Amino acid sequence: MKDILDAIQSTDATKADIAALPLPESYRAITVHKDETEMFAGLETRDKDPRKSIHLDEVPLPELGPGEALVAVMASSVNYNSVWTSIFEPMSTFGFLERYGRVSELTKRHDLPYHIIGSDLAGVVLRTGPGVNAWQAGDEVVAHCLSVELESSDGHNDTMLDPEQRIWGFETNFGGLAEIALVKSNQLMPKPDHLSWEEAAAPGLVNSTAYRQLVSRNGAGMKQGDNVLIWGASGGLGSYATQFALAGGANPICVVSSPQKAEICRSMGAEAIIDRNAEGYRFWKDENTQDPKEWKRFGKRIRELTGGEDIDIVFEHPGRETFGASVFVTRKGGTITTCASTSGYMHEYDNRYLWMSLKRIIGSHFANYREAWEANRLIAKGKIHPTLSKVYSLEDTGQAAYGVHRNLHQGKVGVLCLAPEEGLGVRDHEKRAKHLDAINRFRNI
Numbered sequence: 001m002k003d004i005l006d007a008i009q010s011t012d013a014t015k016a017d018i019a020a021l022p023l024p025e026s027y028r029a030i031t032v033h034k035d036e037t038e039m040f041a042g043l044e045t046r047d048k049d050p051r052k053s054i055h056l057d058e059v060p061l062p063e064l065g066p067g068e069a070l071v072a073v074m075a076s077s078v079n080y081n082s083v084w085t086s087i088f089e090p091m092s093t094f095g096f097l098e099r100y101g102r103v104s105e106l107t108k109r110h111d112l113p114y115h116i117i118g119s120d121l122a123g124v125v126l127r128t129g130p131g132v133n134a135w136q137a138g139d140e141v142v143a144h145c146l147s148v149e150l151e152s153s154d155g156h157n158d159t160m161l162d163p164e165q166r167i168w169g170f171e172t173n174f175g176g177l178a179e180i181a182l183v184k185s186n187q188l189m190p191k192p193d194h195l196s197w198e199e200a201a202a203p204g205l206v207n208s209t210a211y212r213q214l215v216s217r218n219g220a221g222m223k224q225g226d227n228v229l230i231w232g233a234s235g236g237l238g239s240y241a242t243q244f245a246l247a248g249g250a251n252p253i254c255v256v257s258s259p260q261k262a263e264i265c266r267s268m269g270a271e272a273i274i275d276r277n278a279e280g281y282r283f284w285k286d287e288n289t290q291d292p293k294e295w296k297r298f299g300k301r302i303r304e305l306t307g308g309e310d311i312d313i314v315f316e317h318p319g320r321e322t323f324g325a326s327v328f329v330t331r332k333g334g335t336i337t338t339c340a341s342t343s344g345y346m347h348e349y350d351n352r353y354l355w356m357s358l359k360r361i362i363g364s365h366f367a368n369y370r371e372a373w374e375a376n377r378l379i380a381k382g383k384i385h386p387t388l389s390k391v392y393s394l395e396d397t398g399q400a401a402y403g404v405h406r407n408l409h410q411g412k413v414g415v416l417c418l419a420p421e422e423g424l425g426v427r428d429h430e431k432r433a434k435h436l437d438a439i440n441r442f443r444n445i
């Protein structure tokens with residue numbers, strides 16, 4: 001592994017040198033263990049501690065198959081899907097690996113008693129499998145997390161609709177929180193050259209998801225002037241949704257839970273900000289009963305901030321706790337676009353406000369390769385910026401995931417895998433200098 005890192009860091013190693021490096025038999029990776037899936041049985045969700053279930057193990061290098069690439073991972077990031085994996089909710093991810101393992105001889109590799117997690121990476125291609133022509137050893141890349149087989153016609157209009165669509169590092173093995181990752185070559189995209197490894201690894205999953213959910217015609221198809229209600233506007237998804245709204249000429253109404261988070265949104269350029277904590281919204285009177293008066297109070301506050309207008313698009317992900325309010329505050333003909341249910345997946349809303357006002361609910365999930373590519377292109381052009389706050393070592397991934405689970409973080413949390421320190425991997429210093437303040441906006445807060 002040391003030779004691989006030395007070659008990546010050397011200024012004169014060629015692509016041929018990297019292609020000629022011997023691969024190690026094993027590498028260090030963040031895992032959860034199949035024999036521990038019941039370890040949190042009986043505990044409340046918030047008491048399930050990722051630090052107990054997340055391990056750093058030495059694992060064997062998987063065999064490289066056709067259409068695949070092995071990537072030396074310089075940095076990765078923590079996504080909420082790794083939090084779900086580590087607390088074995090809403091179900092253990094080993095079921096996904098078993099199901100994938102039944103697809104073919106080659107996919108059997110994924111069905112192991114350990115799950116290497118992580119759905120982001122920035123790094124360098126080490127080897128490509130048969131049939132890979134677009135990428136070579138030595139290429140500096142990021143990887144998006146859409147894994148598809150594309151043997152069925154269903155996925156050929158929009159690859160997210162492939163019946164064998166999976167999220168890499170969540171529903172497949174050999175993810176990005178590791179020194180080496182196995183990806184399909186159609187997950188690869190060029191690493192933005194003005195960013196360090198950890199900055200480049202941060203946006204991938206959430207940036208692509210926010211792009212499809214909010215901007216793409218497969219999602220809400222946001223346009224100039226739209227009022228966009230963004231829950232968790234300084235969080236992983238929300239920090240990119242806020243940037244897309246601002247960059248696309250829309251009007252973000254940012255919901256956050258502290259003055260510090262409100263300040264981050266303000267510094268991104270948002271003006272309409274709601275601190276849900278300070279304003280004390282209680283959309284649920286008790287576990288089973290919502291309070292429409294609180295939806296109305298929330299809607300009134302939005303009207304104050306917009307000069308009397310209602311919401312064109314709600315960027316939803318908290319789920320059960322907020323969904324009733326989200327449907328209510330959307331304007332006639334408006335759209336609620338949802339990709340998650342962090343607070344609970346059994347949503348309840350008053351359907352009269354949906355049908356009588358001709359609103360639409362759109363389910364959105366990650367992004368197809370083209371959408372991920374376009375989202376990455378915006379990062380590479382310095383139009384959208386990483387929202388990296390803190391960076392952890394691979395050893396401390398459990399602590400990093402704990403912080404995300406307990407909502408103690410801002411924006412994105414990074415993890416150094418092979419990179420020995422932060423700040424490495426920048427190739428275009430001039431472009432970086434132009435965007436330095438924006439790149440560092442979330443750092444160390």
Ligand SMILES: C/C=C/C(=O)SCCNC(=O)CCNC(=O)[C@H](O)C(C)(C)COP(=O)(O)OP(=O)(O)OC[C@H]1O[C@@H](n2cnc3c(N)ncnc32)[C@H](O)[C@@H]1OP(=O)(O)O
Binds near residue numbers: 089167
């Ligand atoms: C990019 C990052 C993303 C995120 O972070 S997202 C957040 C994290 N992700 C999650 O929380 C989602 C985790 N996944 C799940 O919870 C589950 O994954 C699903 C609920 C999405 C699906 O459940 P399942 O059990 O895996 O699949 P089924 O489709 O419910 O299959 C169960 C059986 O039901 C049958 N079935 C499906 N549709 C129908 C139908 N329309 N009519 C009759 N039967 C149906 C199937 O065939 C199968 O059957 P048979 O067990 O015998 O094989």
Ligand SMILES: NC(=O)C1=CN([C@@H]2O[C@H](COP(=O)(O)OP(=O)(O)OC[C@H]3O[C@@H](n4cnc5c(N)ncnc54)[C@H](OP(=O)(O)O)[C@@H]3O)[C@@H](O)[C@H]2O)C=CC1
Binds near residue numbers: 256261343
């Ligand atoms: N389907 C898909 O493709 C994807 C789904 N996801 C899912 O989306 C969800 C969010 O992911 P991500 O943005 O990365 O996570 P983060 O934790 O980084 O951000 C979520 C934000 O949501 C807000 N929030 C959390 N709970 C509530 C609540 N009960 N009511 C209102 N606001 C709440 C918090 O902001 P604050 O406290 O400031 O209000 C928090 O910062 C996760 O469940 C994740 O699994 C993520 C990416 C892709």
